[in-house]
Amino acid sequence: MADGFIPEVVISNQLDRSKAEIFSFIESNAEAIDENFPSFFGKVVTILDRAGIPIPDAAHDEFIDAIAYRVFDASSRAGDVKFVNRVCDIACGMKRRKERKAGVHLAAAVKLMKIGMPLRAATYLQPYRKHDAVVGCWHAYCYYALYKEGSTEPGYSAAERWNYLKLARQHLDELGQLRPGLRRLVRGELEQDPWLAEPFWVMIFLATEWIPDNRWFLEIGLSRAKQDNNSVVLVKLLQIGLVRFPGDMLFYREAYNLKFEQGDLADALGLIRDMLQRFPDDAEPIYYGLRTALYLPREGEFNEFRTLAEERKLPGHVLCLIDYAYAFLRGRKEQAGLCLDEFRRRYPSLNYYSDLLLFVTAADAPARPIGVNQAIFASVDQFCKRMLKIGDA
Numbered sequence: 001m002a003d004g005f006i007p008e009v010v011i012s013n014q015l016d017r018s019k020a021e022i023f024s025f026i027e028s029n030a031e032a033i034d035e036n037f038p039s040f041f042g043k044v045v046t047i048l049d050r051a052g053i054p055i056p057d058a059a060h061d062e063f064i065d066a067i068a069y070r071v072f073d074a075s076s077r078a079g080d081v082k083f084v085n086r087v088c089d090i091a092c093g094m095k096r097r098k099e100r101k102a103g104v105h106l107a108a109a110v111k112l113m114k115i116g117m118p119l120r121a122a123t124y125l126q127p128y129r130k131h132d133a134v135v136g137c138w139h140a141y142c143y144y145a146l147y148k149e150g151s152t153e154p155g156y157s158a159a160e161r162w163n164y165l166k167l168a169r170q171h172l173d174e175l176g177q178l179r180p181g182l183r184r185l186v187r188g189e190l191e192q193d194p195w196l197a198e199p200f201w202v203m204i205f206l207a208t209e210w211i212p213d214n215r216w217f218l219e220i221g222l223s224r225a226k227q228d229n230n231s232v233v234l235v236k237l238l239q240i241g242l243v244r245f246p247g248d249m250l251f252y253r254e255a256y257n258l259k260f261e262q263g264d265l266a267d268a269l270g271l272i273r274d275m276l277q278r279f280p281d282d283a284e285p286i287y288y289g290l291r292t293a294l295y296l297p298r299e300g301e302f303n304e305f306r307t308l309a310e311e312r313k314l315p316g317h318v319l320c321l322i323d324y325a326y327a328f329l330r331g332r333k334e335q336a337g338l339c340l341d342e343f344r345r346r347y348p349s350l351n352y353y354s355d356l357l358l359f360v361t362a363a364d365a366p367a368r369p370i371g372v373n374q375a376i377f378a379s380v381d382q383f384c385k386r387m388l389k390i391g392d393a
Contacts, residue, residue, distance in 0.1 A: 006053050014051055015063055022047070023070050030074035034083070037071065038090050045094050061095040062188055065103025069189040072111035079115060079153075084108050088124075102128050102185045106135065110190060113199065117153045118142035129171065132185040133220045134200055136175035141199040143168040144206070172207045176214040182223050200224065201233060208240055215245055222254055234258060249279060253391065256288055268292050269301070283314055284390050290322050291381060294329055302326060317347045318384045325380045328361060329373055336361050353383065 022044060026033060033040045044067055048060060055063075068091040077083045091104045105124045112121035122142040129139040145151075147165040150158060183191060190196065204224075207217040218241045225234040238258065241251035252275050259268040269292060275285035289305035296302065309319060324339035340361060344354045360376060384390075 011053055011055060011059060014053055015055070015059060018047055018051065019063065019066060022067060026067075026070050026074050030071075031076065033071060034075050034077045037087055040071075041067070041090050041094050057096045061097055061100055062103065064091055064095050065107065065187075066189050067091070068104045069107035069110070072107050075111070078108075078111045079117065081120065084112070084120075103187070103190075106185065106190055109138070110193065110196060113138070113142065113145075114195065116149075116151060118145040119151055119153050119155050128185055129175070130178050131180055133175065133180050133182045134186045134196075134224075136171070136178075136180060137200045137203040138196070140168045140171040140175065140203050143171065144203065168203075168206075169210050172203060172217075173211055176207065176211055176216050179216050179220075182220055182227075197228070205236075212244060215241070215248065215250075218245075219250065222250075231258070231262075247278065249275075249282070249284065250391070252278070253284070260292060265292055265296060283309075283312060283388055286312055286314065287318075287384065287388055287390065291384075294322075294326055294377065315387060317343065317350060318387050320346065321380050321384055324357065324361075325377060328376055333361065 041064075044064070048055060048063065068087065071087065071091075072078055072084075075083075075087075088101070088104050088108055092098055092101045106128065109121040109124035112118070112124070119142070122139055125135055125139040125142065129136045143164045146156065147161055147168065150156065150161075186196075201221075204217055204221045207214070211217065218237050221237045222234065222241075225231075225237060234254075235258070238251055238255045241248070242255060245251055252271060256268055256271045256275070259265070259271060269289075272285050272289045272292065275282075275288070279285055286305060286309050290302065290309060293302035293305055306319070306322070309322075320339060320343040324336050324343065327333075327335035327339055337358075340354055340358050344351055344358075347354075357376070357379075360372065
């Protein structure tokens with residue numbers, strides 16, 4: 001098997017098993033590893049070399065990052081600067097691509113932040129702060145922590161307290177100008193560490209106060225809140241965005257989608273009507289009205305938005321699909337079939353899509369799985385959004 005194709009899932013499962021075993025060993029032998037970490041990392045590499053399957057370079061090096069994170073997390077010597085530097089050097093030296101030091105350095109920085117050494121942590125975060133929004137927030141947080149809480153580490157000066165606050169604001173301002181992506185470097189164990197959520201959110205909300213005109217902080221916060229399914233933070237960010245940027249569709253779009261996903265269709269309709277007033281020439285709120293009306297019990301709202309869509313000249317193929325979805329979701333199989341027939345006749349270039357819908361529509365209703373309605377809605381919804389060039393939520 002080693003000489004032929006090996007599925008990625010096989011490699012992933014093998015690495016997960018090895019990682020679990022090594023993590024368990026670290027928890028039981030943290031002190032011994034602290035005293036002889038070069039030997040420990042050597043054994044880790046030996047385990048990888050003897051795995052019996054070819055491990056890609058990226059997976060190999062990310063495995064080393066994960067082990068370094070766990071070693072630092074369990075270590076009682078992380079306050080020793082020489083120890084931390086030496087562990088970083090050894091771990092990075094075990095990588096196949098030795099220039100990829102970010103994962104190890106970030107692991108060291110996180111441990112230093114946790115034990116109250118933000119000044120030292122900032123030196124490890126410094127080279128990466130411009131490349132990842134999360135790391136940039138951590139870096140600024142280190143200086144904010146020095147201002148807020150102080151530190152007993154060498155190099156800290158209480159007399160510089162206000163300068164630390166100034167640096168935190170400067171670094172956040174710079175981050176807001178650079179606008180890096182989210183979690184480009186923060187992966188694996190770092191991404192799963194719940195402790196690290198607070199430094200990020202503290203700086204995001206401070207940024208909304210310190211740099212109120214830069215919507216990027218709200219935007220990156222919304223992305224993180226959705227990834228983490230953090231509805232509490234999502235609502236707070238949307239409240240700020242809707243008040244501060246009333247002419248920005250992004251915040252209305254996100255607020256509408258949140259209400260729709262929560263099943264609060266009355267509030268969703270309220271947002272749509274507000275959008276229609278604020279963005280009278282935009283097709284997006286009209287589409288949201290049609291989309292929401294698919295799930296409302298009365299036909300009045302659907303007819304209202306359907307008429308409005310014709311007046312604003314929404315594309316015909318979008319309206320055909322909306323009519324189809326409306327009939328299908330209400331169990332009107334014959335009407336749905338007629339809508340598809342019209343769609344196929346008027347837009348033959350899109351038959352690749354209508355053929356799929358026709359197959360589902362022609363199936364016997366009692367035999368349909370419970371999720372078919374949801375699947376049809378999701379498919380038509382994505383298709384229409386793409387046709388109307390509506391931004392993803």
